Amino acid sequence: MVSTLQNYTRYLVIILFALFLAACETVPKESATSTSSTSSTAVEIKDGVYVGSDTVEMLAIDVPDRIFFAYDSYSLTIAAQNTLKKQAKWLKANGSVTITIEGHADERGTREYNLALGDRRANAAKDYLMTQGISSSRVTTISFGKERPVNSGSNKKAWAQNRRSVTVRTN
Amino acid sequence: MRKLLLYLVPLILFTNISYALIEIDITEGNREPLPLAISEFFHDNNPEVVNKKITENIRTVISDDLERSGLFSSIDNKAFIQNNRAMHLKPRFADWRLIKAQGLLTGELTVEEDRLRVEFRLWDTFAEKEIEGLVLITTIDNWRRISHMIADKIYERLTGEEGYFDTRIVYVAEEGPKNKRIKKLAIMDQDGANHKFLTSGKELVLTPRFNPVRQEITYLSYFKNLPRVYLLNIQTGIQEVVGDFPGMTFAPRFSPDGGKIIMSLAREGNSDLYVMDLTTRVVERLTDSPAIDTSPSYSPDGKRITFNSDRGGSQQIYVMDSNGRNQKRISKEGGNYATPVWSPRGDLIAFTKFYQGQYFIGVMRTDGSGERLLTENWYQEAPSWSSNGRVLIFYRETKANDAGDGHSSSIWSIDLTGFNERKIITPVDASDPSWSKLIQ
Incomplete structure (x- = not known):
């Protein structure tokens, strides 16, 4: 009896999904990925790092404000380095701008460790900007640990979006 | 911060021999809580005590503390057979054993000027003797802390370990x-x-x-x-x-x-x-x-x-x-x-x-x-x-x-x-x- 019901539910899901795909075909591809969280997860997270553009804001035209990290990691991916290069270039062109880099962690870690991890992430970004010629006097860092998620969900995509460092103008 | 007046006076200590009614085993746990009869303390109808329901409240706080520990259960006071002031001096132990109480708490409460005097005794209903007794004196508004301290004393006497309720x-x-x-x-x-x-x-x-x-x-x-x-x-x-x-x-x-x-x-x-x-x-x-x-x-x-x-x-x-x-x-x-x-x-x-x-x-x-x-x-x-x-x-x-x-x-x-x-x-x-x- 139970298995029959499960089978029925499974069919129903498949039918609904087929209908959903059919509906998606008529809309442009980009919005299709952003409306379906299940199918976009595979695309938007690579090696545990968020590679999508939801939640990303711009410091200036073509200068994204944030980079993303893998779980319990503070290594900078190639994409993160490219973003930081853009930030460095923009900071050089705007010599009076000062910034704070906020380091954040996802909710799957203890509070105190995550404060330290957020500090590591913010400093990893700061160090990279310094290698690009930005003076440390223009950059402050702050760790928020897991206290300020950008996505309040408890799923892989939310966690990937929350593992980030964000560059914020302070003047 | 409210002023705390507190005196602890040992009441009558028939025995100083420390013994525990409960053996605590940290790996097994005590699945069966020890049944206690916690009675409402007798009082002289002081209007403040009556209006603020202090005796009822003291009983509730003590019962709740002990029950939350998981080691004790508090017997419903409707089941009590004996309920007179004499029980604070000499309980009819057989009556308490009949309702399965292994321990009995009795007490008296008086107000002298602005001070609340709480006297309690803890009885072992099987050994038929008092195993703890104290007088606590404080301000009336401090009845809650007094209750936690009594609960701590009971816990301490029955388990052989320090209590943790006045925290x-x-x-x-x-x-x-x-x-x-x-x-x-x-x-x-x-x-x-x-x-x-x-x-x-x-x-x-x-x-x-x-x-x-x-x-x-x-x-x-x-x-x-x-x-x-x-x-x-x-x-x-x-x-x-x-x-x-x-x-x-x-x-x-x-x-x-x-x-x-x-x-x-x-x-x-x-x-x-x-x-x-x-x-x-x-x-x-x-x-x-x-x-x-x-x-x-x-x-x-x-x-x-x-x-x-x-x-x-x-x-x-x-x-x-x-x-x-x-x-x-x-x-x-x-x-x-x-x-x-x-x-x-x-x-x-x-x-x-x-x-x-x-x-x-x-x-x-x-x-x-x-x-x-x-x-x-x-x-x-x-x-x-x-x-x-x-x-x-x-x-x-x-x-x-x-x-x-x-x-x-x-x-x-x-x-x-x-x-x-x-x-x-x-x-x-x-x-x-x-x-x-x-x-x-």
Whole structure:
């Protein structure tokens, strides 16, 4: 009896999904990925790092404000380095701008460790900007640990979006 | 702060022989609570006592304390056969045995001027003798503390261990959506009474911890966006930053004598452990590794420190001497470990463990052997010990749905046995609990 019901539910899901795909075909591809969280997860997270553009804001035209990290990691991916290069270039062109880099962690870690991890992430970004010629006097860092998620969900995509460092103008 | 007048007078001590009606086994737990008859104390119809229902309230507080311990059950007073003042002098033991009471609490309450005089006796109904008796004198408004102290005396007499009911919990009260969470320090009695917010919520505050000897709390505040360790005097409300550090200080905890604060300092992406003497203000660096060193906690004799580090590639628990020497990993069962807290008895370390996607609260011996996991959940962390080392409180979070709703955070308690798990009721969501020692 139970298995029959499960089978029925499974069919129903498949039918609904087929209908959903059919509906998606008529809309442009980009919005299709952003409306379906299940199918976009595979695309938007690579090696545990968020590679999508939801939640990303711009410091200036073509200068994204944030980079993303893998779980319990503070290594900078190639994409993160490219973003930081853009930030460095923009900071050089705007010599009076000062910034704070906020380091954040996802909710799957203890509070105190995550404060330290957020500090590591913010400093990893700061160090990279310094290698690009930005003076440390223009950059402050702050760790928020897991206290300020950008996505309040408890799923892989939310966690990937929350593992980030964000560059914020302070003047 | 209300003035506390309190005298403890031993009533009649027929025997000083310490014996326990309950043997506590930390691995088995006591599945069958010991039935006690807790009677309402007799009184001379003082109008204030009658109006404020003080005798009823005292009985409720004592019953609730003892029942929450999981070791005792309180017999419904409708079942009582004897209910006259004579029972406070000489109970009819057979009547109490008939309703299965193994212990009986009787008492008398009088008001003289502004003072409440509470006299109680605890009887062993099988041995047919008084096993504890005290007179407590205080102000009328202090009836609640008197109740906790009586509950502590009963617990102590019947288990042979110190009670933990006359204690308080400081924690972080949480409100609002996850991405804009408002956090305030809050304090309450161990049973949730006398709840009070200590900060306004304007600044983000985290991880409050009691000073073991003074009415003081250390915690992390984001005041002016500079995350630093602070001190808060509970009586005066005065807050001050601890030390003058060039980076974020966090994960503070007092030394057992209350004179020092041990904490992490983050500098250029690296977190190490430091200790600051609160009197001399001298700061000493204890660890110097390129890894994260955090969540330090002293052993009760102050000679050793347990802490969390990922120096070996994953988060594990370490111990060292209090001067930083002899650093050694102790966790070894697999998985990630965090938030080690040394038991007030000295023999155990409580921790959070993250293993195969689940979070556990557990205990291990101080050499890492004998690991026991007490509770498993989707997310929980930050254990804090009861003053007698028998109970742990911690916080637990529920999973949010994809829209970010359905998330909540609450404080729970569990016995060292792994039994008697209970949610502690708070007015709003709660996290980061810290349990005080017995109030002096």
